[in-house]
Amino acid sequence: MTVKDSAVLRRALADRLAEAGALRTAPWRQAVEAVPRHEFLRGGFFERAGDAWRAVPADADGWLERCYADESLVTQIAGTIVPGDIRGEILREPTSSSTLPSLVVRMLEDLQVGDDDRVLEIGTGTGYSTGLLCHRLGDDRVVSVEVDAEVSRRASVGLGSCGYFPELVIGDGLAGYKDGAPYDRLVATCGVLELPHTWIDQTRPGGIILATLCGWMHASELAQLTVGTDGVAHGRLLTGHVSFMLARPQSPPPLGMLPDLDSGKERTTQVGADVLDDWDARFVAQLAAPHTQRLSLTGTDTTQHVLIDVQAGAWAVLTQHGEQWVVRQGGAVQLWDAIEDHLLRWRADGCPSLDRFQVIVTPEGQRVSWQKV
Structure with a gap:
């Protein structure tokens, strides 16, 4: 297929996302139809091969169509390995990916941005969601932080090829980026065990934070919080079994040698x-x-x-x-x-569903509670 054909694929993707309820407003539809996801996957991606992963290069049959499927595409394994680095299969864990478009777009819709809002994105990844933000708001209103310098570099190439030049920052996303604060919106494309108060400090009162709360038993949900004038953020879980890779500084440690399970x-x-x-x-x-x-x-x-x-x-x-x-x-x-x-x-309390859970984040920490049924 040609680059011209990718426009057809983008329109078809927008149709599928709208039908699924993820894509709900005209500005974000325009972004999905305009931003070529394949430009952020020029290095190829990995696909499942049983318990392992194998590389799918950009010249493989069906590569372009796969770029516009509503699926997450793994782009890095074990912190450094990209598709061009291996032949055959690899048994290590993924560390970076292009998130499935329906989740990306759903989160951008839930962020409730206005035309003049400034957004801090935590986790640049491939840069596709950054590109959607740039199309919607303009480069000067988007700052994206990525902990992995090489991932950020590849995202910069993809963004530049699409004509987008936002501020890309290499650093620990849990610390945010205070030099550009305050932001009207903050969105995290990685999971966190606890929402850092630094994000609240860097978001203006009335601003919205969207982040995925996780744990090391791998259940996670999307939390939407509004920052108050008192520096406390209040919100709720939006639910939907949202899953992201954890922020690298919060990844679980190796289990090491198991304890004596016959004791205790x-x-x-x-x-x-x-x-x-x-x-x-x-x-x-x-x-x-x-x-x-x-x-x-x-x-x-x-x-x-x-x-x-x-x-x-x-x-x-x-x-x-x-x-x-x-x-x-x-x-x-x-x-x-x-x-x-x-x-x-x-x-x-009646096993309340997760959409009945509230999240409060203060300088002292995070509290999650639920309403009785």
């Missing part, structure tokens, strides 16, 4: 590990233990469901015996006690 204190529990298969329940569990990682060890007769907080030096292992669940815990804190208590209180 054992008791029966009212809540089994199977509850963590439910997205909402897992999100609630993360509120009690955001630094907890989860894994399963399958033996001949039983499966051990292991939770570990490396930073706190705490662990819990749950096993099922018939219809009864048993937990054994060890370390500095009783990890499952905190999770079980949180889940039981949520159940007692």
